[in-house]
Amino acid sequence: xxxxxxxxxxxxxxxxxxxxxxxxxxxxxxxxxxxxxxxxxxxxxxxxxxxxxxxxxxxxxxxxxxxxxxxxxxxxxxxxxxxxxxxxxxxxxxxxxxxxxxxxxxxxxxxxxx
Numbered sequence: 001x002x003x004x005x006x007x008x009x010x011x012x013x014x015x016x017x018x019x020x021x022x023x024x025x026x027x028x029x030x031x032x033x034x035x036x037x038x039x040x041x042x043x044x045x046x047x048x049x050x051x052x053x054x055x056x057x058x059x060x061x062x063x064x065x066x067x068x069x070x071x072x073x074x075x076x077x078x079x080x081x082x083x084x085x086x087x088x089x090x091x092x093x094x095x096x097x098x099x100x101x102x103x104x105x106x107x108x109x110x111x112x113x114x
Contacts (some may be wrong), residue, residue, distance in 0.1 A: 005066035012067070013074020016057040020050045021078040 027046040031039040054075055061067040 002061035002066055005064060006070040008076040009061060009064075009070020009072075011070075012058065012061065013071035014077045015074075016053060016071075017075050020053060021082075024050060078112040 024043070024046050026055055027042055028039075031042040034042065057075065058068065061071050
C-alpha cells in the first residue's frame with residue numbers, strides 16, 4: 001500500500017510538473033515578440049499560475065501522507081530535468097569571464113602590425 005501510494009503521488013506530481021513546464025514554455029514562445037516589459041509580466045503571471053497549480057495539486061492529496069510525499073517528489077521532476085539539461089548545455093559552451101575576454105582581445109590588438 002505504501003509503495004502504491006508513493007507511486008500514485010509521484011505520477012500525479014510528475015504530471016502536474018510536466019504540464020507546468022509546457023505551460024511556461026508556451027507563454028515564453030507566445031510573448032517572444034512582445035516588448036520586454038510586457039513579456040516579463042506575462043512570464044511573471046505564468047509563474048503565479050504555476051505556483052497555484054502546485055499548491056492545488058498538493059491540496060488535493062493532503063489527507064494521504066504518502067501520496068503527498070510522492071506528489072512533492074514528482075513536482076521536482078522538471079526542476080531536476082531542467083538543471084541537468086542546463087548543465088549539459090553549459091559543458092558545451094564553457095563560461096569565459098569578461099576579464100579574460102578583454103585581456104585576450106588586448107593581446108590580439110597588440111599582435112596586429114600597423
